[in-house]
Amino acid sequence: MHMADALTSPEVGGALWAATAVVTAYSVKKVRQEGADDRVPLMGVLGAFVFAAQMINFTIPGTGSSGHLGGGLLLAALLGPAAGFLTMAAILTIQALFFADGGLLALGCNIFNLGFYTCFVTYPLIYQPLVRRKLTKGRIMVGSLLAAVCGLQLGSLSVVLETLFSGLSDLPFRTFFLLMQPIHLAIGLVEGLVTAAVLNFIFQARPELLETGKPLAQHRILRPVLTGFIVVALLVGGVLAWFASAQPDGLEWSLLQATGEEAVFNNSAVHRWFAALQERLAFLPDYNFKRKNTVPEQVSSNLVDLGTSAAGIAGVGLTLGMLLLTGFGLRRAAHRPRN
Secondary structure, three states, rough: OOOHHEEEEOHHHHHHHHHHHHHHHHHHHHHHHOOOHHHHHHHHHHHHHHHHHOOOOOOOOOOOOEEEEOOOHHHHEEEOOHHHHHHHHHHHHHHHHOOOOOOOOOHHHHHHHHHHHHHHHHHHHHHHHHHHHHHHHHHHHHHHHHHHHHHHHHHHHHHHHHHHHHOOOOOOOHHHHHHHHHHHHHHHHHHHHHHHHHHHEEEEOOOOHHOOOOOOOHHHHHHHHHHHHHHHHHHHHOHHHHHHOOOOOOOOOHHHHHHHOOOOOOOOOOOOOOOHHHHHHHHOOHOOOOOOOOOHOOHHHHHHHHHHHHHHHHHHHHHHHHHHHHHHHHHHHHOOOOO
């Protein structure tokens, strides 16, 4: 559900950039107030894990479409809503800047659609009331399914509204809406099941990680969990991403059904400027090596796999590094003496 710039007008893109900036500032303030120093390493490794997990597209049977884990709900459950949102914002920023996954003009839309709803709307309103009184595997499963489905439905609805307000007249609102909601319902169900599986595993192994308002256990006890997430992230991004579904994702599939094309095009000066900037910054576009004057069918599958592995490992490293620097910066700011 990563929106391309062509779906977004400068006005809508700018408005969602502003909205995302407000939520980001609020999240920074909350994280500093909470002073959750011991969750800084967890922000980094979970961000790296979610980055890698988003590279795995799974086929949705009978549709010709695919989906991938969003990760916002998982991040909120393990880090708290504010830190979860900041982590998701970092992931999506790295994807757009260095891998050309989602547009730069549309980056505010993507952070809002994938991060705000899951972290600040569906997680607190659905997930927390079900599990905060007593953690059980059943409550975690129900809460994860409901929160994931509702979060994806709200996010996909926002995509439809953002394209509508952007004035894309060749994309019929009713048709686009009726395509986006059911396909993201299916994706949300899968995300809910995956999220519940991860959280139930953690509930068995390290239940203190699910108590986001309480200090964590000693770091030497937490270290195996952090190491495990990094190893899995490298394995998923470096190897398992080879086997990701080649089917169009839910948004691309909806565009294809509505217009006959998997993408729409916008050739305004603003869009050309953002496209040129992204082309310069993205060193592994579409999670692969840059190719010049090469027909895709002529590219060796081994080279494609190698490029995917390079993108997965680079993305894991960049996400981990960016989030650790951000987390440690927030920690220092939180402990800085006030005059």
